[in-house]
Amino acid sequence: MTNQARLLILATAATGLLAEAVRLCANPTRANFQYLLGDVQYDSPVPSGNDGLSTIAVSLQSLTHTNLYNCVAMWPETWAGWYNNGSSLVWADCAFTGSGPRQDEIVSFAVDWRKQRIYVAHIFACSDKPGSKGLATGTHTLNLNCTTATDGGNHCISRGTKDGSPVFNPIITTLLQTPLNATLRCEAPKPYQSWKLQDWVRYIEQHPGASPGGGKPDGQSGPSFKLISIPGENSMNCTTSEPWKKTNGTSEGTCQSANPGIPAASFSFNSDIKILSISQHSKCTDSLRNDLTGVVFIQESCQRGVNGDRFQIACTSDPVWIGTETF
Incomplete structure (x- = not known):
């Protein structure tokens, strides 16, 4: 391989990493961002247990398959991701792993377990608007394999391909508003509160x-x-x-x-x-x-x-x- 070819490969890889870390806010029509949905694991409470809590764990990856965020939430099984089985989703933090570029200030997620649907939201500094921050949200339907274990609990993991390899589904998020300190209004249309x-x-x-x-x-x-x-x-x-x-x-x-x-x-x-x-x-x-x-x-x-x-x-x-x- 020639030195020129090596330099081209390195430059292309660096450009890809930089592109993943960029958060553009000036042009709302182009303000879409992407994570890859990595491993998903759901564990229902064990019937013999006494906490009655379901646990769901999700990893969010970069486009180069670097595990960036680990997301974990717990709620009573009957809630199925909704507060008191009502109308408010239960949100939770996605912890940065320390691997790859830190793209966002905060990443949160929620899961509607009945519809097998995940919601993701992230706050970030705008790359093209110094001093301004943006909020983007997205949603994706989960594709899981679920089994009942010998302990009576229900366990679910991501569904792979026919040969057993994992499927990394994209979660597309869209900019909702920037800057975040816009005037608070009651009349429609209103910013996301x-x-x-x-x-x-x-x-x-x-x-x-x-x-x-x-x-x-x-x-x-x-x-x-x-x-x-x-x-x-x-x-x-x-x-x-x-x-x-x-x-x-x-x-x-x-x-x-x-x-x-x-x-x-x-x-x-x-x-x-x-x-x-x-x-x-x-x-x-x-x-x-x-x-x-x-x-x-x-x-x-x-x-x-x-x-x-x-x-x-x-x-x-x-x-x-x-x-x-x-x-």
Whole structure:
């Protein structure tokens, strides 16, 4: 192979990697982006178990088959991906693996299990509009093989080709709006209303010798977090007013903005299943309301410390995008 040919191959590969990392926002008609849907695995609760939670894990890959994001969500099996079996999808964070280019600030996903459909949303810096960020969303129908195991649980994995090799289906996402700090409006057409959650923290106290998640805690406080509206970029601080009771795994609180024109939101967090529900209601006119509800599965990372004679566990979470309606 000649040196010229080698240089051409290297240049082509570099261009491909660069193209995957580019996020163009200036021309909405061309603002489509793509991930490859890698491995998908679903596990229903084992009948002999006691948590009753279904788990779904998904990998999102680059066009060169680099595994970029690992997405995991859990919800009660009867919900099938919908909060309380209702009208709000349960969103969850997609964690960056550290491989390949970091294309997005936040990637989130949700699954409608009854329709076998996955939803993906991502927030990113616009490559052609410095200082501006965009939000893009997309959806794709899953193609799975499901079996019932000897333990009675239902297990599903991605359906491969006839020769058993994996199929990497594309998920196309489309730019919804940029910049994200567009004027918040109630009248139609309106921007997609959603939230970015960040700075999540809550504290758990347990007696010496107890492990995180092991048994009922001696005391719990929080959670506290920051909620940023999209596209308005209005920030709200969310807190609970009292520590939780030992026998009650649900905490309720409010989200307040320093801007008096921003309506407060309320939230409920179930620590047993790690599900956070947020609601915000605002009156635009006498006949028009803007009611938002978003639900998210919180993936916590907990670290142990010592507070006097007690073990204190601090649990945090990466930022996550929360959708408020199905697109």
